[in-house]
Amino acid sequence: MNGLRQGWLVARRELRERSRSPAFRASVVLMIVAVVAVLILPVLIKPGGTRNVGVTGSAPAALAATIVQQARAAGTTVEVHRYPTLTAGERAVRQGHLDVLVADAQRLEWRGKPDDQLKAVVTGAIQLATVRDRADAAGISRGALAALLAPVPVTSVQLGSVPGHGPGDETAVLIMTAVLFFGISVFGQMALTGVLEEKASRVVEVLLARIPPRTLLAGKITGIGLLGLAQIGVTALAALVAVAVVPAIDVPAVRGAVLAWALVWFVLGYALYATVYGALGSLGSRVEDAQSVAGPVMVVIVLAYFASFAMIGQPGSVAAKVISYFPLTAPMAMPGRIAMGATAWWEPAAAAVLTVATIAGLVHLAGRIYTSSILHTGPALSLRDVWRRRTASAGAIEASAHDAEVRRQPVDVTARESTEMTGTDLATHRVLITILAGAGVVLGAAVAVFAHDVIIGVAAGAGFTAVAMQMVKLWTRHTGPPAAHR
Amino acid sequence: MSLLPAQDAGLLLPELGLGQPGSSPTRRRHTARDGPLVPRSQFVGPYSPLPGPAIVGVRVMGMLGFDGATKRFGALTALDRCTFAVRPGRLTGFLGPNGAGKTTAMRAVFGLVELDVGTVRWRGAPVRAADRTRFGYMPEERGLYPRMRVRDQLVYLGQLCGRGPKDVARSVDTWLERFGLAGRAADRLDALSHGNQQRVQLIAALVGEPDLLVLDEPFSGLDPIAMGAMGELLSGLSAEGATVLFSSHQLDLVQDLCQDVVIIEHGRIVLAGDLSELRAKVPERLVEVRYRGPAPDWSRLAPGAVVQQAEDGQARLRVGGDTDVAALLAVTRDRADLVSFSYQPPTLSELFRQAVAA
Numbered sequence: 001m002n003g004l005r006q007g008w009l010v011a012r013r014e015l016r017e018r019s020r021s022p023a024f025r026a027s028v029v030l031m032i033v034a035v036v037a038v039l040i041l042p043v044l045i046k047p048g049g050t051r052n053v054g055v056t057g058s059a060p061a062a063l064a065a066t067i068v069q070q071a072r073a074a075g076t077t078v079e080v081h082r083y084p085t086l087t088a089g090e091r092a093v094r095q096g097h098l099d100v101l102v103a104d105a106q107r108l109e110w111r112g113k114p115d116d117q118l119k120a121v122v123t124g125a126i127q128l129a130t131v132r133d134r135a136d137a138a139g140i141s142r143g144a145l146a147a148l149l150a151p152v153p154v155t156s157v158q159l160g161s162v163p164g165h166g167p168g169d170e171t172a173v174l175i176m177t178a179v180l181f182f183g184i185s186v187f188g189q190m191a192l193t194g195v196l197e198e199k200a201s202r203v204v205e206v207l208l209a210r211i212p213p214r215t216l217l218a219g220k221i222t223g224i225g226l227l228g229l230a231q232i233g234v235t236a237l238a239a240l241v242a243v244a245v246v247p248a249i250d251v252p253a254v255r256g257a258v259l260a261w262a263l264v265w266f267v268l269g270y271a272l273y274a275t276v277y278g279a280l281g282s283l284g285s286r287v288e289d290a291q292s293v294a295g296p297v298m299v300v301i302v303l304a305y306f307a308s309f310a311m312i313g314q315p316g317s318v319a320a321k322v323i324s325y326f327p328l329t330a331p332m333a334m335p336g337r338i339a340m341g342a343t344a345w346w347e348p349a350a351a352a353v354l355t356v357a358t359i360a361g362l363v364h365l366a367g368r369i370y371t372s373s374i375l376h377t378g379p380a381l382s383l384r385d386v387w388r389r390r391t392a393s394a395g396a397i398e399a400s401a402h403d404a405e406v407r408r409q410p411v412d413v414t415a416r417e418s419t420e421m422t423g424t425d426l427a428t429h430r431v432l433i434t435i436l437a438g439a440g441v442v443l444g445a446a447v448a449v450f451a452h453d454v455i456i457g458v459a460a461g462a463g464f465t466a467v468a469m470q471m472v473k474l475w476t477r478h479t480g481p482p483a484a485h486r
Numbered sequence: 487m488s489l490l491p492a493q494d495a496g497l498l499l500p501e502l503g504l505g506q507p508g509s510s511p512t513r514r515r516h517t518a519r520d521g522p523l524v525p526r527s528q529f530v531g532p533y534s535p536l537p538g539p540a541i542v543g544v545r546v547m548g549m550l551g552f553d554g555a556t557k558r559f560g561a562l563t564a565l566d567r568c569t570f571a572v573r574p575g576r577l578t579g580f581l582g583p584n585g586a587g588k589t590t591a592m593r594a595v596f597g598l599v600e601l602d603v604g605t606v607r608w609r610g611a612p613v614r615a616a617d618r619t620r621f622g623y624m625p626e627e628r629g630l631y632p633r634m635r636v637r638d639q640l641v642y643l644g645q646l647c648g649r650g651p652k653d654v655a656r657s658v659d660t661w662l663e664r665f666g667l668a669g670r671a672a673d674r675l676d677a678l679s680h681g682n683q684q685r686v687q688l689i690a691a692l693v694g695e696p697d698l699l700v701l702d703e704p705f706s707g708l709d710p711i712a713m714g715a716m717g718e719l720l721s722g723l724s725a726e727g728a729t730v731l732f733s734s735h736q737l738d739l740v741q742d743l744c745q746d747v748v749i750i751e752h753g754r755i756v757l758a759g760d761l762s763e764l765r766a767k768v769p770e771r772l773v774e775v776r777y778r779g780p781a782p783d784w785s786r787l788a789p790g791a792v793v794q795q796a797e798d799g800q801a802r803l804r805v806g807g808d809t810d811v812a813a814l815l816a817v818t819r820d821r822a823d824l825v826s827f828s829y830q831p832p833t834l835s836e837l838f839r840q841a842v843a844a
Contacts, residue, residue, distance in 0.1 A: 005648075006646055006648075009642065009645050009646055010646075013642050016638075017631070017633075017634055017638075198631075201629045201630065201632055202625070202627045202628065202629025203629040203630050203631050205593075205598065205623075205625040205627065205629065206625060206629065206630065206643065206690060206691075207643075207646070208596070208598055209596035209598065209618065209621070209623040209625075210618065210619065210643070210646040210647060210694075211646055212597075212615065375593075375598055
């Protein structure tokens with residue numbers, strides 16, 4: 001019986017049980033519906049078909065014909081209706097029969113927000129018709145007028161922020177980064193609740209009597225990861241089908257290599273965060289502990305996402321380079337840089353190696369945290385508790401094994417020490433928080449000066465402080481009022 | 487009158503000098519600076535041979551041995567140089583007050599608790615991961631996957647023991663049938679009644695067809711009928727050659743079921759061995775008498791007799807172990823209108839109370 005086979009059994013159970021749950025099936029269907037809707041809706045909403053324009057009051061004779069002409073030139077069809085009175089015309093607009101009413105050839109009346117394209121068409125037509133009327137009055141010949149009014153072709157080009165990559169590419173990268181963020185946080189949290197559920201239902205003791213804790217954690221993360229890949233795959237397949245069936249869908253072209261890298265980074269990002277989540281999950285005792293335990297990691301993931309998001313426009317900047325190498329942000333930042341063509345061929349590989357090394361370290365650390373806290377019951381542990389327990393030097397903590405028996409006895413004094421703060425602890429804690437806040441301000445100011453941008457400076461300072469505070473919380477679990485004891 | 491010190495009882499190992507009969511029974515608080523309770527070197531080396539030929543045979547068949555097992559949690563010593571053996575083919579009851587260290591000791595068998603000093607041995611060698619796939623465990627805090635189907639999760643747990651899926655499925659079906667749960671196999675666990683969930687939990691421990699079964703309070707929460715069934719099951723399994731260790735607070739039940747007992751208090755083994763031998767060794771006997779009519783002066787019935795209880799036509803006294811039973815019966819019959827008379831070694835409850843109070 002080897003660990004690999006046991007790990008696979010664990011992973012297979014996750015796959016089977018989770019894919020069977022109604023909640024998961026509903027989420028798969030919802031994802032598909034949402035993605036397909038996002039693809040198809042713009043096609044449906046896209047202005048098309050015949051627009052209705054009403055004309056009332058005094059107007060140049062040729063106005064109706066000119067409007068139709070101009071519309072044809074702009075690629076739409078317009079039907080012009082004549083209304084005897086302003087009231088009748090306005091009623092038609094209010095009832096939705098007309099898109100716009102031209103009153104006295106000088107006022108456009110809309111039901112809501114003006115449609116820019118139609119507005120341009122109608123305004124141009126009014127100008128043209130009026131100029132023609134005036135030219136006739138001034139005795140200018142039709143031929144001379146045509147020469148005067150011959151259109152000058154003006155084209156527009158979308159440059160985007162990076163040479164060779166238009167705004168369509170940026171949209172694609174935006175979507176890709178969002179999908180990575182979504183996938184990593186959703187499936188990472190699934191690993192967290194999975195660990196907590198096993199702990200809360202106490203099945204974990206039965207399991208750990210048969211398999212080593214690391215195998216259990218690794219199998220769980222693998223199973224949920226495979227499930228995540230499957231869900232993303234199914235959704236992508238639905239999107240491809242939608243694109244194939246409805247040719248009008250406007251999809252930014254993304255190269256295959258970029259997609260392959262995105263997949264690799266999803267796996268790496270998920271592995272990294274799920275490992276952390278899984279280890280932290282073992283600190284809690286009940287499913288309700290999930291939020292407090294997950295908070296710090298969530299802050300880090302959200303910040304990593306915002307940073308990657310903000311850097312899409314400047315993939316060549318130093319900041320973008322840094323976050324695309326830093327293992328916690330790389331999974332969301334690097335795919336964007338690859339897609340924007342801002343990386344040398346070896347850069348993604350180097351960042352991937354760095355991330356894999358970090359994952360290896362985290363797996364080791366997570367295994368230790370998980371192993372030493374998974375059998376603990378009672379109030380949620382802090383990382384400091386776990387550390388103390390590992391080193392076994394301080395006598396403040398009772399370990400899990402004994403809790404079960406000792407909890408019923410009045411001997412429990414020691415357990416309480418670990419979660420209630422003493423006076424000196426509180427003082428140290430306040431000092432620590434002040435120092436961290438100060439460091440955040442200093443860092444923010446430095447970044448602001450360096451980047452010549454106050455907003456980036458504030459963001460960096462606030463981000464640092466938030467992460468640092470969350471880490472302190474995780475370490476001591478003492479930021480709030482003392483937790484209630486069971 | 488105190489009981490024999492633990493070292494002299496049954497299976498313990500006097501040459502290791504592990505117990506400390508003279509030491510204070512209150513738990514000593516160790517600090518980190520104290521260092522290990524016992525020098526590590528004392529427990530390194532081959533498993534100390536247990537005396538007697540029976541043990542040698544036992545070791546071949548499979549036997550669980552605690553060898554100087556010590557575990558501290560901070561200042562608290564949960565296991566203090568525990569040394570005892572659990573033999574196959576005999577039911578072993580593991581007794582002790584709450585917090586005495588039973589759960590910790592049982593968890594140590596499965597590596598759920600890492601011992602500071604000492605080892606747990608299986609067939610003479612320290613327990614390895616591969617051995618554990620042949621162990622069955624029912625933790626004190628019951629738990630399975632509440633939303634997973636009964637049969638699926640039992641098959642899963644069986645497969646984790648390294649057995650093939652078909653093999654496991656067959657075994658699961660047999661057990662479900664035997665516990666009358668065949669009809670609930672496809673239900674989610676949380677749809678089952680509390681009693682049935684307990685049965686599933688027991689099957690989870692049995693499904694790997696273990697050589698060693700460790701059950702933490704298997705009788706707690708059972709109704710009298712289920713208790714009877716559980717007792718029969720455990721006796722049956724041990725009769726088939728399995729090694730069975732279970733903890734319990736129901737001393738009468740343990741006395742009826744078990745051939746061996748281990749009593750732990752404050753992390754120390756205070757009594758261990760063959761139950762009837764342990765009872766027989768106690769140099770006193772219990773006399774229970776039912777009678778009609780006026781009560782005689784019980785204390786003058788036999789030299790050194792101590793009256794424990796005397797009321798409403800019944801009396802219980804303690805006498806020395808060397809008392810002549812026939813003479814005692816004759817004297818009693820002379821003094822009172824006798825209905826019944828029994829002369830027995832002390833019950834397990836008595837043994838337990840004395841061992842724990844010592």
